[in-house]
Amino acid sequence: MKKKALAAFMAAAMMLGLVACSGNTSESSSSSAASENVSSGSETAESTSEESETASMESDDVIPEEGASLILWMDNDDYNEQIVELWSAKYPDIPLTVENVGTTDARQKLELEGPTGTAADVFVQAHDGVAVSAQSGLILEIDAYTDYIQENFMENAVEAVTYDGKVYAFPLSIKTIALFYNKDLVDEPVTTWDEMREFALSYNDPSQNKFAILWQATEPYYAHGFLGGYGYEMFGENHDDPDQLGWDTEEAIEGMEFFSTLSEIYPVTSTDATWDAMNTMFSAGEAPYVITGPWSISEFTEAGVNFGVTTLPLLPNGEHPITLSTVDTVCVSAYTQYPNAAMLLAKFLTDEEAITLLYDTKVELPASIIGQTYEFVVNDVNLQGVAAQAEYSLPMPYIPEMASVWTPYQKAFVAVWDGLSTAEEALASAQEEFYASLLTDE
DSSP states (O other): OOTTHHHHHHHHHHHHHHHHHTTOOHHHHHHTOOOOOOOSSSSOOOOOHHHHHHSOSSOTTSOOOTTOOEEEEESOHHHHHHHHHHHHHHOTTSOEEEEEOOTTTHHHHHHHHGGGTOSOSEEEEEGGGHHHHHHTTOBOOOGGGHHHHHHHBOHHHHHHTEETTEEOSEEEEEEEOEEEEETTTOSSOOSBHHHHHHHHHHHOBGGGTBOSEEOOTTSHHHHHHHHHTTTOOTTTTTTOOGGGOOTTSHHHHHHHHHHHHGGGTSOSOGGGSOHHHHHHHHHTTOOSEEEEOGGGHHHHHHTTOOEEEEOOOBOTTSOOOOEEEEEEEEEEBTTOSOHHHHHHHHHHTTSHHHHHHHHHHHOOEEOBTGGGGSHHHHTOHHHHHHHHHHTTEEEOOOSGGGGGTHHHHHHHHHHHHTTSSOHHHHHHHHHHHHHHHHHHHO
16 A cells, blocks of 8 residues: 555545535445345355345344353443443343453453453454464454455455455554644644744743653654655555565655654653653643644543644655554454354444444544444544544554564664664664564564
8 A cells, every 4th residue: 555545545534424414325324234144153244236235234144152251352441331331232141341451462462361261252453463463363254244344344444454365353443643732822733843843942941841742752653654754665665565674765764864853852761752741741731732643532622621633744855744544453362262242242343333432432533434424523623633644644564574563663763762873773773673573483
């Protein structure tokens, strides 16, 4: 996928939203229908396009195992409590327990606890973990709902849950980082990093813990965009060739060199550029700008901050930072004793009631086609701000080798931010570590 792959994704989403607002419900009604011509949960769904136009989206043909009980891993306590209520109302005979486990922790936790029989039956993880999970046999193919997923979710989201031609998860939501600004401290948000630098010169007072902008500066998910904006293409033009990591390219080095100058705008060590610092200062109304994602919208709203969301400032080369974007996915553990019931739960989490709850508790943008038309999505100006940055984003490469990127990539950002290495040296060391890790895994 090109760096603008998600632009079409988001444009289609907003077009669908406009259709819904105009009162044209024909697309919505046809999108809500899908084929459920499946066997008892183990056969791949097969149906004609005509059947998919009229078939119910209900799951009557997937029969849960007798005596089934399920564990779900999800990362929000409010959501967790209420999803149990919604599930129990529809499936009262299948007890559901939900445990708070982060999407970044779920796969590793499953590796440890799966063999013990205490792990989740269903869990949520970012899409870059789907391929490696499928390759290592941690998750089941969603064979009973392959056709349904391919017909009812945005194309890029379907690609994100597909590995080796098979679908391994339900797409749940899409997200990327953006620039959040406090309207009480900022009349108009800056549009370039040069403007941000100028603003910081007059605003910053490190002795008073006062900074123009805060973010998790050296976390790769937050920092990659500065390299992407200088033309760096991770894993090559199509982002699928592990032999083309590209940290030794001129584009990556130039982007990293610019990244090194941002420590002048946010003059703290890498260990102090944390989530807690960003979240605390902005929630207290004490920071003009922060970089975060839609996962922060609810908390900032509850804190009473008068804020807006827009695209990240332009780079000195006139280009937008090309941020990483994520599709959160719902996966079924290969260790589950109740695969049919687990697949019912995975699908349920992407149905309207559950998607509405996801928005109410986490303010996330649905990955389903019909979910994009829901009024609460179309009318949310903050989500539209995230969507604007998403036009300049790259869905995280989802080849299995992506799992080996994060550690050396972060080391490179830390070394440059803290002035321990030049951009070229830090990236060279990181690339060497990346390829060494692949040899170790073989």
